Amino acid sequence: MSDSGDDNTNGAPAPEKPVGAALISAQVKHLPDSPGVYRMYDAEGGLLYVGKARSLKKRVASYAKLGGHSNRIARMIASTTRMEFITTATETDALLLEANLIKRLKPRYNVLMRDDKSFPYILLTGDHDFPQVLKHRGARTRAGDYYGPFASAGAVTATLNALQKAFLLRSCSDSVFESRTRPCLLFQIKRCSAPCTGEIGAEGYATLLAEARDFLKGRSRKTQRELVTLMDQAAADLDFERAAIYRDRIRALTQIQQHQGINPQTVAEADVFAAWSEGGQTCVQVFFFRAGQNWGNRAYFPRHDKELSTEEVLDAFLAQFYEDRPPPRMVLLSHDVPGRALLAEALTIRAGRKVAVGLPRRGEKRELVDHALTNAREALGRRLAESSTQRKLLEGVAEVFDLEGPPGRIEVYDNSHISGTKPVGGMIVAGPEGFMKNQYRKFNIKGEDVEPGDDYAMMREVLTRRFTRLLKESGENKANENAWPDLILIDGGAGQLKVALDVLAELGIDNVTAVGVAKGPERDAGRERFFMAGKPDFMMEPRNPVLYYLQRLRDEAHRYAIGSHRARRSKAIGANPLDEIPGIGPGRKRALLQHFGSARAVSRAGLADLEAVSGISARVARTVYDHFHGNPDSTS
Numbered sequence: 001m002s003d004s005g006d007d008n009t010n011g012a013p014a015p016e017k018p019v020g021a022a023l024i025s026a027q028v029k030h031l032p033d034s035p036g037v038y039r040m041y042d043a044e045g046g047l048l049y050v051g052k053a054r055s056l057k058k059r060v061a062s063y064a065k066l067g068g069h070s071n072r073i074a075r076m077i078a079s080t081t082r083m084e085f086i087t088t089a090t091e092t093d094a095l096l097l098e099a100n101l102i103k104r105l106k107p108r109y110n111v112l113m114r115d116d117k118s119f120p121y122i123l124l125t126g127d128h129d130f131p132q133v134l135k136h137r138g139a140r141t142r143a144g145d146y147y148g149p150f151a152s153a154g155a156v157t158a159t160l161n162a163l164q165k166a167f168l169l170r171s172c173s174d175s176v177f178e179s180r181t182r183p184c185l186l187f188q189i190k191r192c193s194a195p196c197t198g199e200i201g202a203e204g205y206a207t208l209l210a211e212a213r214d215f216l217k218g219r220s221r222k223t224q225r226e227l228v229t230l231m232d233q234a235a236a237d238l239d240f241e242r243a244a245i246y247r248d249r250i251r252a253l254t255q256i257q258q259h260q261g262i263n264p265q266t267v268a269e270a271d272v273f274a275a276w277s278e279g280g281q282t283c284v285q286v287f288f289f290r291a292g293q294n295w296g297n298r299a300y301f302p303r304h305d306k307e308l309s310t311e312e313v314l315d316a317f318l319a320q321f322y323e324d325r326p327p328p329r330m331v332l333l334s335h336d337v338p339g340r341a342l343l344a345e346a347l348t349i350r351a352g353r354k355v356a357v358g359l360p361r362r363g364e365k366r367e368l369v370d371h372a373l374t375n376a377r378e379a380l381g382r383r384l385a386e387s388s389t390q391r392k393l394l395e396g397v398a399e400v401f402d403l404e405g406p407p408g409r410i411e412v413y414d415n416s417h418i419s420g421t422k423p424v425g426g427m428i429v430a431g432p433e434g435f436m437k438n439q440y441r442k443f444n445i446k447g448e449d450v451e452p453g454d455d456y457a458m459m460r461e462v463l464t465r466r467f468t469r470l471l472k473e474s475g476e477n478k479a480n481e482n483a484w485p486d487l488i489l490i491d492g493g494a495g496q497l498k499v500a501l502d503v504l505a506e507l508g509i510d511n512v513t514a515v516g517v518a519k520g521p522e523r524d525a526g527r528e529r530f531f532m533a534g535k536p537d538f539m540m541e542p543r544n545p546v547l548y549y550l551q552r553l554r555d556e557a558h559r560y561a562i563g564s565h566r567a568r569r570s571k572a573i574g575a576n577p578l579d580e581i582p583g584i585g586p587g588r589k590r591a592l593l594q595h596f597g598s599a600r601a602v603s604r605a606g607l608a609d610l611e612a613v614s615g616i617s618a619r620v621a622r623t624v625y626d627h628f629h630g631n632p633d634s635t636s
Contacts, residue, residue, distance in 0.1 A: 019043075020078045025064040027083050031057040035094045036087040037101065040080045048076050049109040050101045052094040056085060072305040076109045092346045095339070099319040111304040111316035119149030119288075119325070120156045122163075122216065130177070130195040130205055133169040133212070135160060147216040149325070151288055151296025159295075166249045167212040168193035168200075175590065190248060217291050266364050267330065268292045274334035274372035275314040279384050280306035282313045285376035286321075287368065290328070297372070299379040311335045318343055322350070331357045332365055334373050390432055396546035397487070401515055401532065407486035408432065411466075412557040413500075414491040415445075415458045425462035426561030429485075430553055440560060441466070456499050459490065463503040471507060485512055491554060493518035497531045517554055528554075577603065581627045583620055591615045592624070603628040 018026055036056040040048040053059030063069075063077050088094045102110050123136040126144035135156045140146055150156045164171060170192050172184070177196045186192035193200040193208060200208075211226075231246035272287040282304060287297040304313050315337035327347040333340070336359045347355035360366040394406035410430045415423060425443035429436040443462045474483060490496045497516030504512060516531035528551070531537045540547040577599045578589045595613045596602045602610075602624065610621035 017081070019081045021064050021066065023080060024060060024077065024083065027085075028057060028061045028064060031060055031085065032087060033057045034087055035089070035091045036085055037094050037097050038086075039084045039101070039107075040076065041082040041084070042079045043081045045082075047105050047107045048079055050098055050105065050107050052091070052098040054091045054094075056087065070307050072109065072307045091342060092349060095319055095342055095346050096323070096350070099323040102316075103320050103323050109305065111302050111308065111313050111320075113300060113302050113317055113320040119151070120153050121146045121148030121150065122156060122160065123147075124169075124209070124212065124216075128174060128177075129202060130170060131209060132174070132177075133160065133163060133167075133171055145213065145216075148290065148295065149288055151286070151298045155296035163212060163215075164191040165251075166215070167208045168249075169208060169212055170195060172196070175586075178590075190245065264289060264292060264294075264364055264368060267332075267368065269328045270330040270332055270365075270368075271328050272332045272368050272372045273314065273318065274369055274376045275310050275317075276373060276376040276380050277310040277313065278377075278380055281380060281384065282310060283376045283380035283383065284314060284317050285372045285379060287372050287375075289368075297375065299376065301380075301383060311337050315339050315343075319346075322347060327351050327355050329353070329355060331355065332369055333357065333359050334369050334376075335359075386434070387432065390434060393546060393549045394432060396544075397549070400530075400540070400546055401487060401513055403486060403513060406432070409436075409482070409485045410487045410489065410553065411485040412489040412491070412553045413459065413462060414554075414557040414561040415455055415462070416558075416561040423458055424561060425458060426557055427462070427466065428553070428557045428560050430556075435556060442560070455492070456495060459492070459496055459499050460503060463500055464507075467503065467507050467509060471509075487513045487515065489550070489553060489557075490514060490516045491557060492516050493529065494531050494537070497533070501533055517550065577628075578624075581624055583623055588615060588620065 017023070033055045035052075035054055037050065037052050038056060038060055039050050042048055051059065060083070063073075063080075069077065086097065088097060102112065106112055118137050120135050120137045121140075123134055123142065124145045124147075125132045125134070125142060127142065131144065135153065136142070136146065137153075148156075150159070160171070163169065164186070168191065170177065171186070172180075172192075180196040183194040183197050183199055184192070187194040187199060193205060195202075195205045227246050227250050231243050231250065234240070234243035234246060267289055268291065270289045272289070273284060275282055275284045277283075282302060284300045284302060285297060286300065288295045300317070302313060302317050304316070314333065314335050318331075318333075318337065319339070322343075327350065331344075331347070337343070340357050340359070344355060344357040347357070358365070360369055391406065397403070397410070398406050408431055412428050412430070413425065415425050423445040425445060427441045427443070429439035443465060445458050445461055470483060488500065490500050493516050497514060500514045500516070504510070504514065514533070518529045518531065518537075527539065527542075528547070529537050529539055578584050578592060584592075591613055592602050592610075593599070596605060596609075605625075607621060607625045610616060610624055611618050613621070616624075
């Protein structure tokens with residue numbers, strides 16, 4: 001018997017599948033009284049919500065009740081047409097799985113941590129006799145000691161600069177280190193001890209390294225006292241040049257401590273979280289303290305429903321924050337979140353050591369939280385002021401271009417190339433919250449029928465690829481409305497606009513407004529001319545704030561396209577034919593280049609010459625030879 005209603009043996013349509021509370025009630029009957037994670041989906045298959053539970057049966061049953069829900073939960077329940085469940089061994093496992101799914105799937109009704117970019121660290125490498133100090137982001141696959149996290153790349157760069165001045169550690173790559181024959185400029189300006197050319201021996205460099213490790217572990221005062229003693233001794237010996245070096249290193253250490261601002265006396269390692277809510281938005285300010293030093297702070301603005309309390313937003317944020325980050329020994333909070341004990345248990349299991357999650361009431365810890373709370377309040381105030389200004393600008397854009405309302409998504413397109421070579425198209429995105437940089441896209445122009453320098457053909461390819469993919473991902477009913485632009489701006493005049501309109505017409509897209517923005521005479525900002533379908537071209541008043549805003553959008557698209565083009569060109573310039581040979585890694589590549597001097601010389605070398613290179617076996621030599629000369633029938 002078929003499941004289809006038309007094939008029902010009684011000739012009557014099959015009963016409609018339950019939705020909302022009725023569906024949830026039916027699911028509860030089959031659920032276990034054990035921990036797990038549940039997911040709720042709508043009719044289009046969109047994920048509505050991911051939740052965790054100590055008891056799946058009791059938690060899901062609460063959704064089946066007819067009353068007592070907030071407007072947000074009631075809407076979510078009414079939209080639910082399907083549920084999925086995963087049981088876990090413990091509630092802690094459920095918390096970790098929930099955080100992973102939320103960050104990966106981004107459900108509509110969950111609190112979402114928008115900025116999940118990894119934090120930078122300082123790395124002292126451990127795979128070289130003279131370790132390198134550098135900024136590191138991402139997986140910790142390289143051997144060495146990692147110090148962090150730092151709140152931003154700028155905080156790392158400032159600390160690295162001061163570290164170079166204070167401890168004279170090398171920052172060059174291993175390949176540069178091996179190829180040096182005389183000290184570089186960093187040695188001349190007293191920011192490196194030049195171990196590459198033997199200006200310092202292994203023992204002396206090891207001493208500098210130990211001092212740097214002491215500093216990064218919070219023992220900067222000890223290092224500073226030792227340097228003062230050495231400076232005084234050098235001065236007593238009338239070695240004023242050496243004394244000046246120690247003086248400069250002491251100044252560098254002092255500079256780091258001044259830039260760090262708050263350096264707590266009783267908190268060696270902690271993350272401090274403070275949340276402030278206002279106007280339906282929340283700012284979560286995070287301060288990082290490691291080794292008794294302030295390593296910066298960052299403000300987050302998670303997406304959440306306006307009905308949620310500050311405690312609920314912070315609770316959901318914390319689990320996502322530590323989903324893929326190592327926790328410190330202490331986490332200090334401004335609010336007592338519902339899942340504080342569970343979070344501490346989960347972080348302790350993940351770290352393999354005790355992690356305390358506290359709500360300080362007095363003392364230095366409370367002062368740190370209050371300081372973070374002040375920063376959260378001020379950051380949210382600035383954001384609300386910027387949002388108000390942004391909203392007015394978008395209302396002005398809607399008025400200028402006759403849109404139905406302020407655009408929620410603006411896409412701006414520009415192309416970049418030099419005489420047609422390595423052409424790249426760039427797309428930047430802006431909306432009510434400013435530039436949406438995680439939505440930017442670059443398009444390497446691939447069309448064989450695109451003539452070098454043909455800007456019209458390049459724009460056609462970019463727009464065709466962009467909107468073809470958007471149609472494919474969203475479906476013909478345009479289910480994913482957030483991905484669709486309300487307005488697209490094309491860098492160019494009537495010709496570029498016609499290309500855009502032709503592409504949209506060919507794809508059957510009729511609800512996107514396209515505007516061409518032509519630069520003024522001699523690229524004079526303020527004299528741009530705007531082109532729209534069915535309207536005469538026009539200019540705006542030179543001091544119109546909307547014009548300034550559109551100029552910013554165009555300039556950002558231009559910057560992004562040029563940057564993408566330069567990156568592609570640099571990659572092509574730096575490409576090496578040896579990179580294309582299977583089995584030739586960095587070591588063998590270095591050996592071949594050192595022996596022959598260039599990739600061209602390698603390509604001309606005979607098989608016997610290749611076999612003579614240290615580290616190149618007969619088999620590898622044959623692979624290299626065949627790559628450049630083909631595989632001859634005769635054997636050598």
